[in-house]
Amino acid sequence: MRGLKGKTAVVTGGAQGLGRAIAQRLSEEGCNVWIFDLKRDGEETADSIGQATGNPVYFVQVDIAAEQQIEAAFRRVAEVSEQVDILVNNAARFILKGIEATSQEWKAILDVNVIGTSLVTQHGLPLMKKAGGGAIVNLSSVSGFVGQSSFATYNATKFAIRGLTKCWAIDLSPFHIRVNSVCPGYIRTEAFENSCVQLGIDPEEENARISQLHILGRQGTAEEVSGVVAFVASDDASFITGEDLMVDGGYLAK
Ligand SMILES: NC(=O)c1ccc[n+]([C@@H]2O[C@H](COP(=O)([O-])OP(=O)(O)OC[C@H]3O[C@@H](n4cnc5c(N)ncnc54)[C@H](O)[C@@H]3O)[C@@H](O)[C@H]2O)c1
Known part of the structure; x- marks a missing residue:
């Protein structure tokens, strides 16, 4: 993809x-990648991606x-890069509650998925302006388009991500920064397994139920999403901003 090599x-x-x-796909495309994560495992992830691609991958907890x-994390980025x-605003919590959600549960999910995402963008902005422009990719979801039972807390945040995307696309265009959201259908990651535990359901039965909700008859893979994120971050997407890109195996179309 054009315009990714050597980017941070x-x-x-x-x-x-x-x-x-x-992170892996952007590193394969030649980017220097910084992983921000709560989990210490990020260090190991960064090392293994960096070894595989030969490009620098850094981790900040x-x-x-x-x-x-x-x-503090962006100060470290500034020192090196x-x-x-x-x-890429990808970090999120999966607190899956309906009308019974408590104020603590609401605060916990909003603090990460909406306010945290906004503050990362705010504090990253000076370094993006320094680059003379760039691309922000926010992870929304099919859950940012439709209602799903017992998902009110999570879905509210994924709808919010689409709102932030459109507002920031306008506000940041004078700085040559494009802002888009990528909206996956169900992707079988650790979050899927954890959500099954949270909801007390069997992962294999849930996989079979969910697969039928997609025209393609299956859950997606992380690699099917990462390629679209890399595309929308690249110069091949230079006329795309304020947009939601569906990567949902036909979930919404069905
Ligand atoms: N998996 C899916 O089916 C699916 C579908 C649509 C959208 N998405 C979106 O994709 C993104 C990634 O989902 P995933 O399935 O990989 O989730 P995941 O739970 O497997 O990974 C999320 C990562 O975010 C990190 N994180 C959570 N809270 C954080 C915090 N406060 N600070 C820093 N890091 C934090 C976690 O440690 C974890 O490494 C999310 O925004 C999610 O809403 C996922």
């Missing part, structure tokens, strides 16, 4: 799942719900 990318939540696949940690060209 920050991927939040890159220790596992989709974030890991995105950061809770994106803590503004001071975000500021000086600027940021690509920001």
